[in-house]
Amino acid sequence: MDVDLGEDPLALDRQVCFALSVASRSVIAIYRPLLRPFGLTHPQYLVLLALWERTPRTVKDLCDVLRAEPATLSPLLKRLESLGYVSRRRGTADERTLTVDLTGAGHALRAEAEKIPYRVVETLGMEVAELERLHAALGRVIAATGRAERR
Numbered sequence: 001m002d003v004d005l006g007e008d009p010l011a012l013d014r015q016v017c018f019a020l021s022v023a024s025r026s027v028i029a030i031y032r033p034l035l036r037p038f039g040l041t042h043p044q045y046l047v048l049l050a051l052w053e054r055t056p057r058t059v060k061d062l063c064d065v066l067r068a069e070p071a072t073l074s075p076l077l078k079r080l081e082s083l084g085y086v087s088r089r090r091g092t093a094d095e096r097t098l099t100v101d102l103t104g105a106g107h108a109l110r111a112e113a114e115k116i117p118y119r120v121v122e123t124l125g126m127e128v129a130e131l132e133r134l135h136a137a138l139g140r141v142i143a144a145t146g147r148a149e150r151r
Contacts, residue, residue: 020141030123034116038109039083043068044076045113048085048102052110056101085109 005014012018028042035045050065051057059077063070077100080086085106091097121128 016141027120027124030120031116034119038112041076043072044080045116047073047076047080047100048106048109048113051086051100051102051106052113056099059098059100062100080106 008014031042031045035042040048046066047062050062057065059070059073062068062077063073066073077086077088081088083105084103087101087103089099089101091099121131124131
């Protein structure tokens with residue numbers, strides 16, 4: 001494959017990694033004040049999003065869907081439990097299995113959280129169609145990096 005990366009392939013403003021890094025930090029910063037009233041961090045919010053899609057879930061399943069390591073997820077789940085949003089329980093058939101479920105407060109929080117995506121889109125000032133195209137492109141990047149990791 002003959003790829004033309006231009007005159008300076010190392011120019012910072014041309015690096016996909018740089019653009020993704022800055023965009024990621026910037027978008028997550030938009031979420032901070034929206035999540036603060038609920039005592040949540042962005043990673044905890046992602047866990048709740050996964051649980052609002054389907055609950056209960058095992059920690060293994062959450063790690064898979066969030067592409068996180070158990071050591072990363074464990075403190076997030078403990079904090080969500082201390083906030084009263086989730087409960088954790090060991091499997092009766094297999095004590096190694098830890099299941100996470102939403103509490104009543106966790107289910108109720110969903111109604112408030114439904115406002116968050118609207119506020120993010122409003123803050124970004126971008127058309128929904130443009131954000132959907134960006135999301136699709138990022139999905140392709142995630143898939144490509146997943147294939148590269150498996151090699």
